[in-house]
Amino acid sequence: MTQDNMTTSDSDADTENEPLVSPAPGSEAIDTDSKRRRTIHDETVVEARNLDVYYGDDQALRDIDIEIPKKQVTAMIGPSGCGKSTFLRCINRMNDLIDSCRVDGELYFEGKNVYDEDVDSVALRRRIGMVFQSPNPFPKSIYDNVAYGLRVQGKTQNMDEKVENALKGAALWDEVKDRLDESGLELSGGQQQRLCIARAIAVDPDVILMDEPASALDPVATSQIEDLIADLAEEYTVVIVTHNMQQAARISDKTAVFLTGGELVEFDETQKIFENPESQRVEDYITGKFG
Amino acid sequence: MATESGTRDQSWFGDTGQISRLPGRVFAATCLGATLFAILTVFGLLVYVANDAFRPATADPRWHLVFFLTLVLPSLALFGYYVARGDGESWVAATALGIPFFGLLLGSGVLLLFIDVLSVVAWLAFVLAVLAAAVVIKSHRRIRPAPGFLEHLLVIVGSLGAVAPAVYFGVVNLPVVPTPWLIYLLTFGAAGAALAGLVVARRRSSDRAGLTAAALVFAAAAGGGLAVSAVGIEPEIWVVLFTFAGVPTALYVESVLRERERPVGLLFPLVVVVGILLGAFLVDTLGFAGPDSWLDYGFLTSADSRFPEEAGIYPALIGSILMMVVVAAASFPIGVGAALYLEEYAPNDGALGAIVKLVQINIGNLAGVPSIVYGLLGLALFVHWGGLRPGIVIVGGLTIGLLILPIIIIAAQEAIRAVPDSMREASYGMGATQWQTIRRVVLPEALPGILTGSILGFGRAIGETAPLLMIGAAATVYTPPNGFFDLFSAMPRQIYAWVGKPAHEFQYGVMAAGVVTLLVVLLSMNAAAILIRNKYQRRT
Numbered sequence: 001m002t003q004d005n006m007t008t009s010d011s012d013a014d015t016e017n018e019p020l021v022s023p024a025p026g027s028e029a030i031d032t033d034s035k036r037r038r039t040i041h042d043e044t045v046v047e048a049r050n051l052d053v054y055y056g057d058d059q060a061l062r063d064i065d066i067e068i069p070k071k072q073v074t075a076m077i078g079p080s081g082c083g084k085s086t087f088l089r090c091i092n093r094m095n096d097l098i099d100s101c102r103v104d105g106e107l108y109f110e111g112k113n114v115y116d117e118d119v120d121s122v123a124l125r126r127r128i129g130m131v132f133q134s135p136n137p138f139p140k141s142i143y144d145n146v147a148y149g150l151r152v153q154g155k156t157q158n159m160d161e162k163v164e165n166a167l168k169g170a171a172l173w174d175e176v177k178d179r180l181d182e183s184g185l186e187l188s189g190g191q192q193q194r195l196c197i198a199r200a201i202a203v204d205p206d207v208i209l210m211d212e213p214a215s216a217l218d219p220v221a222t223s224q225i226e227d228l229i230a231d232l233a234e235e236y237t238v239v240i241v242t243h244n245m246q247q248a249a250r251i252s253d254k255t256a257v258f259l260t261g262g263e264l265v266e267f268d269e270t271q272k273i274f275e276n277p278e279s280q281r282v283e284d285y286i287t288g289k290f291g
Numbered sequence: 292m293a294t295e296s297g298t299r300d301q302s303w304f305g306d307t308g309q310i311s312r313l314p315g316r317v318f319a320a321t322c323l324g325a326t327l328f329a330i331l332t333v334f335g336l337l338v339y340v341a342n343d344a345f346r347p348a349t350a351d352p353r354w355h356l357v358f359f360l361t362l363v364l365p366s367l368a369l370f371g372y373y374v375a376r377g378d379g380e381s382w383v384a385a386t387a388l389g390i391p392f393f394g395l396l397l398g399s400g401v402l403l404l405f406i407d408v409l410s411v412v413a414w415l416a417f418v419l420a421v422l423a424a425a426v427v428i429k430s431h432r433r434i435r436p437a438p439g440f441l442e443h444l445l446v447i448v449g450s451l452g453a454v455a456p457a458v459y460f461g462v463v464n465l466p467v468v469p470t471p472w473l474i475y476l477l478t479f480g481a482a483g484a485a486l487a488g489l490v491v492a493r494r495r496s497s498d499r500a501g502l503t504a505a506a507l508v509f510a511a512a513a514g515g516g517l518a519v520s521a522v523g524i525e526p527e528i529w530v531v532l533f534t535f536a537g538v539p540t541a542l543y544v545e546s547v548l549r550e551r552e553r554p555v556g557l558l559f560p561l562v563v564v565v566g567i568l569l570g571a572f573l574v575d576t577l578g579f580a581g582p583d584s585w586l587d588y589g590f591l592t593s594a595d596s597r598f599p600e601e602a603g604i605y606p607a608l609i610g611s612i613l614m615m616v617v618v619a620a621a622s623f624p625i626g627v628g629a630a631l632y633l634e635e636y637a638p639n640d641g642a643l644g645a646i647v648k649l650v651q652i653n654i655g656n657l658a659g660v661p662s663i664v665y666g667l668l669g670l671a672l673f674v675h676w677g678g679l680r681p682g683i684v685i686v687g688g689l690t691i692g693l694l695i696l697p698i699i700i701i702a703a704q705e706a707i708r709a710v711p712d713s714m715r716e717a718s719y720g721m722g723a724t725q726w727q728t729i730r731r732v733v734l735p736e737a738l739p740g741i742l743t744g745s746i747l748g749f750g751r752a753i754g755e756t757a758p759l760l761m762i763g764a765a766a767t768v769y770t771p772p773n774g775f776f777d778l779f780s781a782m783p784r785q786i787y788a789w790v791g792k793p794a795h796e797f798q799y800g801v802m803a804a805g806v807v808t809l810l811v812v813l814l815s816m817n818a819a820a821i822l823i824r825n826k827y828q829r830r831t
């Protein structure tokens with residue numbers, strides 16, 4: 001917090017009349033459309049209504065209402081601890097794995113409340129894939145990593161082809177095609193993260209959740225992942241948590257801003273959030289006045 | 292800060308001794324002293340016992356000189372060279388020596404089992420039955436790739452319950468059976484060939500290479516068998532030892548050579564083996580008498596006797612091996628299952644969670660319960676209540692299995708806990724069920740740790756004496772047990788009996804030989820555990 005304040009107050013003097021977000025190297029101001037040029041359908045696929053989440057007695061999310069559009073990239077930004085990961089993990093019920101976690105309210109996936117009694121969380125996760133903050137490939141071969149989801153879901157026909165397509169989809173095929181039986185752990189960090197993306201898309205889910213997928217990567221690998229996300233949105237709904245404002249601006253169609261206390265303060269077109277946010281708090285957060 | 296330097300003490304670098312290191316030094320020295328004392332005491336005892344068992348002083352000094360020159364000096368020099376290079380050659384050396392050593396040990400154990408306990412035909416029938424069941428299950432999987440759970444279960448139960456027994460009894464009752472050595476070749480030889488083929492095919496990612504390797508191994512097993520039988524050695528000895536020692540060694544050597552991973556380390560086992568052979572040849576031709584050891588081939592292969600020179604440990608050795616089979620079969624699956632339940636399934640909070648915590652604490656307590664109490668428990672449970680005969684292998688094995696169960700549970704729990712949660716999350720995130728996650732991710736990751744911990748537990752089991760006294764294991768048996776329901780004695784029980792004999796030779800010589808035998812088995816098991824742990828630690 002203090003760190004953030006210090007750095008911004010240093011730079012405030014020079015950037016008084018600059019755009020709200022300092023431009024990424026090599027790009028012009030905020031270019032919300034640099035990697036996304038598609039027609040946009042506004043069909044909702046995930047929808048939260050009055051969603052409250054508690055860890056024991058602590059409330060992590062307050063009264064969240066959001067409609068996440070199909071086949072678009074939705075970014076979630078906000079200060080650390082504001083509940084972005086918690087929200088993401090609510091969508092595919094990964095929070096079920098945490099004993100102390102309790103969810104109130106409704107969360108609809110394709111019109112069905114995923115917290116209904118008759119919803120099997122395993123079936124839900126087969127439709128909603130996830131990529132985690134730090135790359136976590138299995139200590140198995142590259143091939144087996146990608147085939148893992150296919151195997152557990154019983155989609156074992158034409159495996160080789162599916163594995164190849166997934167690796168191509170994750171822009172990793174050319175780098176690994178000659179060493180598919182080497183351990184996934186022998187790849188570099190950026191390659192491992194693309195392997196995890198390949199693993200997630202191999203089973204052809206509807207939604208892909210990404211929790212800071214590039215936070216452990218260098219700029220080159222980050223840029224590769226960003227390109228990939230833009231491509232993924234042709235076919236999948238992508239929900240991505242990021243701490244990197246420029247990244248959110250570059251790759252997302254819609255942006256949700258959470259603020260401390262677990263509130264969803266603003267949710268709108270990315271361009272609008274970054275150029276003309278409704279709320280003063282959001283503007284302060286984006287410009288770095290408030291962390 | 293700089294302004295004050297003038298008024299401060301001139302020297303800042305501590306030469307005036309204001310900073311006292313004395314308490315720390317005293318503490319470090321005390322710790323070191325205590326550690327050295329403990330280790331040296333045990334080591335001294337071992338040397339003392341080994342001296343009694345081998346009696347090196349009875350040998351011709353020139354005998355010692357020959358072996359010192361052919362074996363000790365070259366291997367020490369080579370090892371010193373490895374350590375000086377410090378590039379991990381010593382690990383290659385230890386592994387290359389350890390694999391054939393354990394292979395030989397394991398192979399000899401298997402041979403002993405077949406000589407005294409198992410019938411070869413029953414073994415063949417068993418292998419074929421398991422194979423048949425596996426083929427049925429596999430082909431069902433191929434025809435119907437995604438069967439329902441019930442259908443799957445039905446096929447498994449059916450093939451294990453009907454197909455396998457049918458094959459088993461069919462083969463056992465065949466009017467003509469292949470000769471024993473063909474059976475060994477078809478079971479062990481073929482298994483070794485298949486294993487080698489799989490490993491090589493995987494390593495070189497070429498099915499051709501795998502097939503070649505398998506064919507080579509099988510040919511070596513068959514050809515070697517024929518060759519040794521020509522010189523009068525039984526071919527089944529060759530087949531078994533080749534499968535257990537030769538094949539793993541060859542695979543290891545191949546991998547080291549192919550990946551050029553410090554191949555100099557491979558010299559070490561060569562130097563050791565050549566040193567032994569050369570030394571033996573020299574003392575034999577020059578006529579230098581070796582030591583008159585209590586622990587010699589005769590000791591390992593004969594039964595106890597009234598005369599110390601003829602006393603041996605063979606029946607107790609077999610008893611211990613059989614007992615360990617029961618111990619492992621009983622405690623490993625239950626222990627790992629319990630650990631999996633406690634770590635992966637058991638609820639953490641609420642009333643049930645409290646019960647689980649209580650169970651957890653008590654498992655810790657059970658690990659510390661005196662072994663004599665377990666003996667009592669075994670006597671009550673298996674003899675008085677279960678109606679089994681006291682003093683038979685299965686009662687001993689189950690009792691000691693109970694004793695090490697908590698040790699195995701705790702070791703397995705630790706290994707399972709060490710699997711990072713990110714692996715589990717990755718699996719659940721892919722839509723895996725809890726069972727799939729455990730079977731495909733948690734267990735394979737935890738297995739090396741589970742194995743290491745369990746082997747250390749088995750080491751504890753093989754030396755237990757008090758429970759054997761309680762369940763009435765015989766002090767001495769003259770014929771090794773023929774099955775799990777026979778009376779038996781085990782090595783520590785036999786040693787205890789020897790200590791009680793009045794004759795000096797028993798109390799010192801024979802007993803020492805027994806202790807060294809027991810310790811060698813124990814230390815080899817521990818070394819195997821270390822090798823397994825090391826192999827997997829370096830991989831990740």
Ligand SMILES: Nc1ncnc2c1ncn2[C@@H]1O[C@H](COP(=O)(O)OP(=O)(O)OP(=O)(O)O)[C@@H](O)[C@H]1O
Nearest residue numbers: 055060078079080081082083084085086087098100
């Ligand atoms: N397993 C848990 N048990 C208890 N509290 C938790 C748990 N996970 C998160 N929390 C709490 O919930 C709140 C939201 O956490 P969350 O991980 O969702 O934040 P975040 O926005 O993802 O933060 P970051 O940007 O640092 O990843 C925090 O106050 C955190 O302390």
Ligand SMILES: [Mg+2]
Nearest residue numbers: 084085086211
């Ligand atoms: Mg987070």
